[in-house]
Amino acid sequence: MQLLSIILSLTLTATVPAPLREPAPLREPGSWSVTGPGGAVTARLGLDDAGRLSFGVDRQGAVVLAPAPIGLTTTAADLSAGLSFLGRGNRTVRERYTRTTGKQLERDVTLTESTFRFDRDGTRLDVVVRVSGEGAAYRYVLPASATITGEASSYSLPVDAPAWLLPYTPNYEESRVPTTAGPAAAGDYGFPSLFRVRSNYALLTESDVDGRYDGGRLTHAPGSGAYTVSLADPLITSAGPLSTPWRVAVVGDLATVTGSMLVDDLAPASRLSDTSWVRPGMVAWSWLSEHSSPADPDRQKQYIDFAARNGWPFVLIDEGWSDAWVPEVVRYARARGVDVLLWLRWTDLDTEQERATRLPQLRSWGVAGVKVDFMDSDSQERFRWYDEILAATAAQHLMVNFHGATIPRGIQRTWPHVMTMEAVRGAEQFTTRAATNTIFPYTRNVPGGMDYTPVTWAVTDRDTTDAHEVALALVYESGWTHLADKPETYESHPLALRTLSRLPTTWDESRLLSGAPGQETVIARRHGDRWYVGGISALPAHTVPAGLGMLGDGRYLAETLTDGDHGLERTSRIVRRGDTLSVPVAGNGGFVTVLCAYTGSASCDEPVRQVPATTLALSGGPESVKAVFTLPAGGPLRSVRLEPRAPRGWSTTGAPVTAATLRGGESITGTWTFTPGPDVPPGPVDLPIAATFTFAGDPGYPDSPGAQRVHVEQVVHTLVPPPDPTGTPDVSALPFLTESNGYGPVERDRSNGEADGGDGNPLTMRGTVYDTGLGMHAPGEVTVWLGGACDGFSARVGIDDEVTSPGSVDFQVLGDGVPLAASGVVRSADPPAALTADVTGVRILTLRATDGGDGKNFDHADWALARLSCAA
The missing domain is CATH 3.20.20.70 (Aldolase class I)
Structure with a gap:
């Protein structure tokens, strides 16, 4: 269904206007309007006598965004002035798509689009304008490669317009500021930015940003209602034709703004043909x-x-x-x-x-x-x-x-x-x-x-x-x-x-019922045949009237969670479409109401998904792994499948074992072999066998698209050994079988440094620099393969000089899991300690750094000159 929706969207949006015969450039000013379906929203594009473009938005005949300069500049041309009009093309765009998340999963919207063509001394600039019932947007299109140096894009608000702005940081985690458009502090503000213009609201943001461009923000100089778009980079490079992100203005009442999906309507269609694996x-x-x-x-x-x-x-x-x-x-x-x-x-x-x-x-x-x-x-x-x-x-x-x-x-x-x-x-x-x-x-x-x-x-x-x-x-x-x-x-x-x-x-649909920024929000959301009404308030205690005009026919049970005199309390009543739910809300309080079809039940509660307990026991080794999958009690399980899951490079023999039904006390059994291919890298590997099933009572049972198969897996641990070491190798030159570290990766021949690999410094303890070794951060550990071919290990251990405060580490050497040697707690003030161990017959060597018992801060543990003595 998702793929069909995408195909329909592509088909319906491919309408192309009749070819235009490009006229000679028109030097005189111009003014054009683009009105969205339904006639509520109109975008206005202007060209003044200096060839400067402007953009504004009206709603129901009232100006929401006054005309403000737009345009952009490149290293080759200033396309914010001196422009001449070439022509206009119009089309209607219908967007139909399905979301995996969001406030409305199925979307069907129509937009009016006009493309305006301009020229400056042989350099072409197109401005594409789209308008829907929720707002208007525009983007620039350059037919050839370019390097963007900036935009003249801007918005004009009344200086007395209330505003809710976010001081810009690239993680968008500052506190939002209630202010006014004109007196707002100078500086940068992050998208989306909200303004109230008399009875309308304007939410300014952008859509369809990816690696062909960068992210924008609004810049404001105090005293005026002008907000300009600033870019993150001084230069934006495009190797070919460029369509910039959409500059988006969602306009309307608060219900329109809150429920708008205009940002998604303007974005590219899904790049995934299969979303069956995506689960909220x-x-x-x-x-x-x-x-x-x-x-x-x-x-x-x-x-x-x-x-x-x-x-x-x-x-x-x-x-x-x-x-x-x-x-x-x-x-x-x-x-x-x-x-x-x-x-x-x-x-x-x-x-x-x-x-x-x-x-x-x-x-x-x-x-x-x-x-x-x-x-x-x-x-x-x-x-x-x-x-x-x-x-x-x-x-x-x-x-x-x-x-x-x-x-x-x-x-x-x-x-x-x-x-x-x-x-x-x-x-x-x-x-x-x-x-x-x-x-x-x-x-x-x-x-x-x-x-x-x-x-x-x-x-x-x-x-x-x-x-x-x-x-x-x-x-x-x-x-x-x-x-x-x-x-x-x-x-x-x-x-x-x-x-x-x-x-x-x-949610299948969402509606704002009442509220205002900084005061209160009451929202109704539908999922399937149920409605959920939620409210949060920043007001003193009062009663919230929530209209239920969105309900279907029949009676509904409304269960409401609110603050009570002694903690949370839950109440219920029977309601119909058109009733008003009056909810007492405490100061800075809230509520949740669940509405389900009334069938005589005293509750809207539904069964919580409970997966039956099962066991999967494995025995044997790679050459012959036996698996027994059992349902001890309960059930039944359906569509049971027991099979090996070969890691990359491995093969298995033996067919899956299946059972249409598995009841309490029943088992299924299978046996398989695992064989490594020639390109399997050395190291430990888990060989999995998994049982999957559905079960009675699960949503979507037994095998509809809504059913989520349960996955029960166990593994056989084995090792593909590397070649045995020879001579006197440095441990840092050997492959790690396993590795863990308290911060970042274990470093080879460098100190731990910071979080990234290779960011350490030369291994240095008490002013002495060591050429080889390992840089760890406690708690850290590596294992290497010896294969019984070595008889001695030695290292000098201590805290690296790069730490700014004292650290402490206990260095430990283990052979096949058995402790062989330990340094005791070594502190930053201590000189490097010599650490040796007899590793005769050891197959797997473990080097471990613990935190010394006082936490891991500053525990940069150096294993300098960590070497082995092995057979020639």
């Missing part, structure tokens, strides 16, 4: 409430168990996870119907080699998606990286959440596996204010998913009530909603947990 949903996330927990696999399993109990499909493991244990935790999660998402720095994926290595590895573990962090740039170079990472993650069927990122500019239409983006001052700032929260639905959340990480009692510096916190999960739109507190905290608020576990994260 609630996410359990531990970093905000307990920073150290992502480094603790046992604690992550507790989050997984909590998510499974409550039907949340995902757990995000943030900064601190390790290659050493993530694969096993992923297997643990998937057997319980929970998928794992992993945090990464963007610098972990900023080269083609890193993407080609790391992303397939994550997918082979069964990871469902990634949170990529700290991009912190709107440059053309960074947008080219976005192009690359989006294509690479899509190829691996890895969904994406961008943090430390730019704002959505249509990216979720073009790349439907982008579930959400941060670009907001969210709960992780540990300061929550109701007045700020009520601005986001009218600003940041309009162009796309917003990863605010809501609903946390861990943030104690807040003026919001408990019901306000819960309502954020409904009022804010995000394909993945990362709920940010501990399992124990949610379980101590059972009414909140009951509501959260039944909220969708995607």
Whole structure:
């Protein structure tokens, strides 16, 4: 269906105006209008007697954006003045598409488009204008390669227009400022920016930004209503014809602005023909409430168990996870119907080699998606990286959440596996204010998913009530909603947990019912045949009237969660279309109402997805692996399939084992062999066998597109050994079988340095520089293959001189898991210590650096001159 929608969109938008005979350039001024379907919005393009262009927008006959200069400059020409009009072409554009996330999944919209052709001394500039019932946009088109030096693009607002502006930073995480267009402070402001012009609102932003351009922002000089577009780079290069991003003005009342999808309407169509692997949903996330927990696999399993109990499909493991244990935790999660998402720095994926290595590895573990962090740039170079990472993650069927990122500019239409983006001052700032929260639905959340990480009692510096916190999960739109507190905290608020576990994260339609920026937001959203009404307030206690004109025929049960005298409380009543739901809201409070068809039931609660417990036992080795998959009790399971999953370069023999039904107490058994190919690299490898199934009671059961097959996997651990070392090799010259490090990668012949590989300094301790060795950060560890061919190990160990404060490390040597030698705690003030070990007969050597018992800060551990004595 998705592919058909894309084909229809391409067909319907391919209407081309009749060819124009280019007239001689017209030097006199001109004025043109483009009116959108329905006649509410009109864009006005002007050319004055100096050949300068202007652009403005009216709504229902009233000026919203007064005509303001537009144009651009290149290294070859100034295309902001001296222009002559050549001609105009018109067409109607119809956009029909399906989203995987968002406030409206199915979209069908018609826009009016006009292309205006201009010339300056033989250099061509086209201005394309599109208008819909929600606003107007324009872009520049250059027919040949060019280097852009800037834009004259600007907007003109009344000086007394109220405004809600974001002081610009490239991660969009500053606090929004309620101000006025003219007196607003001088400086740069990030998109989207909201202005009220009498009875209308204008939201200014941009769409269709990728690596062919960079991200813009608004620059304001105080005292006027003029806001100009500034670019991130001094120069933007284009190797061929260039269509710039759309300069977008969403105009209308607040309901129009809040519900607008104009940014998506202007974006390129989806680049994915298959989105069946893309899944939104609630996410359990531990970093905000307990920073150290992502480094603790046992604690992550507790989050997984909590998510499974409550039907949340995902757990995000943030900064601190390790290659050493993530694969096993992923297997643990998937057997319980929970998928794992992993945090990464963007610098972990900023080269083609890193993407080609790391992303397939994550997918082979069964990871469902990634949170990529700290991009912190709107440059053309960074947008080219976005192009690359989006294509690479899509190829691996890895969904994406961008943090430390730019704002959505249509990216979720073009790349439907982008579930959400941060670009907001969210709960992780540990300061929550109701007045700020009520601005986001009218600003940041309009162009796309917003990863605010809501609903946390861990943030104690807040003026919001408990019901306000819960309502954020409904009022804010995000394909993945990362709920940010501990399992124990949610379980101590059972009414909140009951509501959260039944909220969708995607919507068939959304409507603003009432509110104003900085005061209140009341939104109704539909998912299937249910409606959900949520409100957040920054006002004193009052009663919110929520009109229910959107309901269908018949009676509905309305269950409402609000703040009560003794904590959260839940009430219910029977309502019909056209009724008004009157909800008492506490000061800075909120509410959530679930509306379901009334069938006589006392509750709208639906069963929470509970995956049956199963076991998968493996025995044997690569030459013969026996697998027994059992359903101890319950069920039945359907469409059961048991099979090996050969790693890349490996082959297996034996057919899958299947069962149409598996009932409690029943098992299926299979036996397979694994064989490595000639190009399999040396090192440890996991040989997986997996059972997949559906089960009675699961949504979409048994095999419809909505059914999510459960994946139960276990592995046989084996090793493809490298050649035995000979002579007296440096450990840094040998291949690592495994590697982990407290910060960044383990460095060869350099100190640990910072987070990136190769960024260390020469190994230096107490002023002495060493040519070879390993640079670690505690806790760190590497293993290397000896194969029983060596008899001695030696090194000089200590804290590298690069640290700015004292560190402490205990250096340990292990052979086949057995301790052989240890330095004891070595501190920065200590001289390098000699460390030797007898490794006779050892197959696998482990070099480990622990934190000395006082934390890992400044524990840059050097293994200088780490060498082996091996057989010739």
